[in-house]
Amino acid sequence: MEKNFFKQHISQRFNVELEEIHRKVMVMGGLVEEQLSEAIKAMAEGRMELAEKVVISDYKVNALEVQLDEECTQILVRRQPTASDLRLVVAVIKTITDLERIGDEAERIGRMALHFLELDRKTGPIQELGELGAHVCSMLHSALDAFARMDVEQAVRVAQQDIHADSQYEVIVHRLMDQMMNYPETIPRAMDVVWTARSLERVGDRARNICEYVVYFVRGKNVRHTSYEQMAREATGDRR
Template identity: 65%
Template sequence: MDKLGDHISHQFDEELEEIRNRVMQMGGIVEQQLSDAIKALTDRDEALAEIVVTSDYKVNALEVQIDEECTQIIAKRQPAASDLRLVIAVIKTITDLERIGDEAERIGRMAMHFAEAKSDNKMITGIIHLGERVHHMLHDSLDAFARMDVERAIEVAHQDLKIDKQYESILRELMTYMMEDPRSIPEVVNMMWSARALERIGDRARNICEYVIYLVKGKDVRHISLEQVERDTRKE
């Protein structure tokens, strides 16, 4: 390739690296947002919960910015093969990150309500434990994305099954509270919404793992069992 071609290729590599870095920046903000939401819920910290709610604009702004950069790359560079998969994976990932931010904001609003209502600690405990597990999964999914690590992505995706089971257990427990004390129904419904938001974040984190597999292996695994993905990966 001539010097002009080398220059264009190098510039293109820098552009791809830049959007990857921006995804990690966005992921870091979302991860902190979730961490703060869970802490606000744990400590009944209304001020911290308000910070979570009012900081969501940062996530939204980054999604718009990264999406525009991806559009420009597709229009100018017409990427193919693995480069195109990277751009597509980035677009999908930032969509899920933005929605995780929305769920974290929802939890922040619930934390503000719980702080005012002085909710029963026993009812919140299970949600807090679920939140810690979901936060850990989000962190690990972003780590898999940063490293483009397929094996790690599969391992992290498995965590979603445990989160689903824990979520179902919390729902059963909260239903028991409502049956024992009908006066608790409004409070318990809010807790159910918080648990639901955390369960959805787990689903989004799993999506990010699936994008890693797509990016590295070129396979869309959204509707394939994790066991099948593992078998296919071992064959390669």
């Protein structure tokens, strides 16, 4: 976010506090991006050391969420912000919650990666998981970039990419359902793939959520549970 997105206050300390929570969101986002990327690489390439790293490093993301949540609470209590200041604090609180949950999904993917065999990685579903993983990683990166600059146009574009993530997820699940029906002995391993795909699909959902918070901060409009078309209209200010 450029500094001109912040309303300047008589209290310089208040300005610093708002800029600092925004900066820490980006630090947390960077950690989560790294965690997700490593989990997907562990799954696709059989990098067990990466899978173990992801599983044991989730505490860093959790600690940042707790710290940021406390700082936001203190701002609400001491500063009693209004208008755009209040929207910023609310957007930060919601964003760090989604980032923490993306971290949880990355940890689950890392744990699943420890279960996959070399044979699994040479079959279609694992390759398709890698494609879905790359897509949601890109979504998360772009959503965080939109949050950094409070760019509503980019936020809308990224949110719309969730349609493709959902489509990829459905293809994987349908394929695995057919496989399990025809080869019941594959059910345990296929379910590992299903749950991994579900975790990746949720990452896409949460990246979209972050985009919605950008629209909320900039336009003051709550676009959760609305269509992509309605989100775009609210983001541009077009009320037609």
